[in-house]
Amino acid sequence: MKNFWKKLKKPILCLAPMADVTDCVFRQIIAKYGKPDIFFTEFVSADGLAHPIAREKLLIDLKYSENERPMVAQIFGSKPDNIRKASALCKELGFDGIDINMGCPDKSIEKQYAGAAMIKNPKLIREIIRAAKEGSEGLPISVKTRIGYNKNEIETWIPVLLKEDLAALTIHLRTRKEMSSVSAHWELMKRVVEIRDEMRVETLILGNGDVLNLEDAKQKVKETGCDGVMLGRAIFGNPWLFASKEYIPSTPEKLKVLVEHTKLFEEMLGQHKNFAIMKKHYKAYVNGFDGAKELRIKLMETENVLQVEKIINDFLKLGK
Numbered sequence: 001m002k003n004f005w006k007k008l009k010k011p012i013l014c015l016a017p018m019a020d021v022t023d024c025v026f027r028q029i030i031a032k033y034g035k036p037d038i039f040f041t042e043f044v045s046a047d048g049l050a051h052p053i054a055r056e057k058l059l060i061d062l063k064y065s066e067n068e069r070p071m072v073a074q075i076f077g078s079k080p081d082n083i084r085k086a087s088a089l090c091k092e093l094g095f096d097g098i099d100i101n102m103g104c105p106d107k108s109i110e111k112q113y114a115g116a117a118m119i120k121n122p123k124l125i126r127e128i129i130r131a132a133k134e135g136s137e138g139l140p141i142s143v144k145t146r147i148g149y150n151k152n153e154i155e156t157w158i159p160v161l162l163k164e165d166l167a168a169l170t171i172h173l174r175t176r177k178e179m180s181s182v183s184a185h186w187e188l189m190k191r192v193v194e195i196r197d198e199m200r201v202e203t204l205i206l207g208n209g210d211v212l213n214l215e216d217a218k219q220k221v222k223e224t225g226c227d228g229v230m231l232g233r234a235i236f237g238n239p240w241l242f243a244s245k246e247y248i249p250s251t252p253e254k255l256k257v258l259v260e261h262t263k264l265f266e267e268m269l270g271q272h273k274n275f276a277i278m279k280k281h282y283k284a285y286v287n288g289f290d291g292a293k294e295l296r297i298k299l300m301e302t303e304n305v306l307q308v309e310k311i312i313n314d315f316l317k318l319g320k
Contacts, residue, residue, distance in 0.1 A: 003140040004070040004096050005167040005204055011221040012228025013242060014038040015235060016208060017074045017099070017144075020277050022235075024063040025265045029257065030235065031067050034243035037228070039068040043101045046077030046086035047112070055089075060272045062093055069096060072142070076101040078113035078124060080131035087135030097167065098136050100128060102145040105176050116176035119149045122160045129164040140167030144208070144230075147188060148175045154188060158195050168204040169196075170230050184209025189224035206230050213241065237284025251289045255312050258285040262305045275303060291315065 005012075015022060015030065017040035027039050044061045048054040064071045073090040075098060077083050083100070090098050102125070104115030118125055132141045143161055147154050152175065161169055171192060173184040189207050196205055208230040211217050217229035231241065239257060240247040249257070258281070265278055282299040286292050295315050302308045 003167055005140050005142070008037055008070075008228075010227055011218055012037050012204065012206060013214060013217055014206070014228065014230050015040065015242070016230045016232035017042055017101075018232055019043060021280070023061070023269060023273070023277075024065070025261065025268050026239075026281070027068055028065060028264060028268075029261050030239045030242065031065075033239040033257070034241055034247070035067075036231075036242040038070050038072060039064070040072045040074045040099055043074045043076050043104065044086075046075045046082045047079060049075065049089055050079075050082035050085035060269070062090070062095075063268070064095075071095055072097040072099050074099040074101055074144070075132075076104065076109060076112075076114045078118065078121075078128070080124075080127045083128050084131040084135035087132045087139070088137075091136045091139055095139065097140040097142060098132055099142045099144055099170075100132060102143055102161075103172050103176075105179055116146060116149060119145065119153070119157060119176065122157075125160060126164060129161075129166070142166055142168040142170065144170040144172065146172045146174060146176055147185060150177045151175060152185070152188065154192055154195065158192055159199060162196055162199050162201050162203055165201065166203045168206060168227075170206040170208055173207060173209040186210075186220055186224065189220070189226050193225045204228065208232065214246065237281070237287060252316055254285055255316060258282065259305070259309050259312050261285075262308045266305045278308075291318075 013036055015036045019042050022042055042061050044058055048058045062073055073095045075086050087098050101115055102118040106115060109115035110117040129141060143166055148157055173186055173188060193205055196203055204227040206228040207220060207226050211229050211231045212234055217231060220229055235241050240249055261281060262278055279300055282296060286296045286299060298311050299308060
């Protein structure tokens with residue numbers, strides 16, 4: 001089985017998996033206007049995927065298109081047997097790799113002893129990673145985590161993960177306790193890379209947290225020696241983020257892509273997801289220009305693409 005991670009040019013610049021944001025629709029829009037080096041699915045419950053009835057509802061979260069490759073499925077869970085089954089399913093669905101979420105701070109995820117709660121259970125971590133390897137029969141396994149639970153634990157936590165021969169390790173440079181209330185601790189990344197080098201393992205190290213754009217990402221790679229960066233919030237309202245040359249779209253361009261995004265959402269996910277998901281995107285697209293606030297208020301009241309298209313067209317006519 002080929003490990004696509006080894007073929008990527010450095011710095012590796014990829015898009016963070018974000019629940020109810022980086023779905024198959026938004027990824028299609030991003031692939032068209034500025035494709036990252038890797039795409040990840042939104043995180044999906046391994047327990048759900050291992051259950052025949054729950055699986056049917058969750059398969060939509062694993063939907064992807066060929067133009068998104070390399071395509072990695074991100075899963076979470078704390079039961080090795082279910083991780084094994086979910087990984088086997090991901091292999092069957094043709095994914096290029098599997099990423100295990102060990103950093104999500106959501107309380108409902110932590111109650112399942114998954115996400116960031118895994119930082120407190122090194123023994124289980126090993127079982128989970130090994131189960132993913134067994135189930136996927138050779139797909140590269142990566143992990144996304146944080147620098148610690150209540151405090152900086154990179155000296156003890158990072159080696160636990162690196163001993164498991166991961167293809168890549170992405171570190172959100174905050175603790176679980178900090179959530180997003182402080183700036184990401186990029187000053188720690190150099191030490192994380194040193195730990196990897198001291199252990200003489202080949203795991204690629206990516207950083208995540210507070211990265212503004214590609215220029216900022218490349219600067220952080222240069223300063224810390226990590227192999228790449230995962231960008232998250234910077235993608236909101238900006239599907240051009242990963243374009244090879246920095247591109248600043250005009251307001252009409254942004255609004256036309258907003259309509260395109262909405263149409264695609266209705267086509268691909270209209271039967272499966274609530275239209276309200278689009279509204280967090282509207283807040284991001286409709287920003288920083290005259291009349292943005294009033295336009296946003298109108299869009300928040302919409303229920304379908306026809307209403308959205310009419311409001312946008314009326315706004316653009318007024319601007320001429």
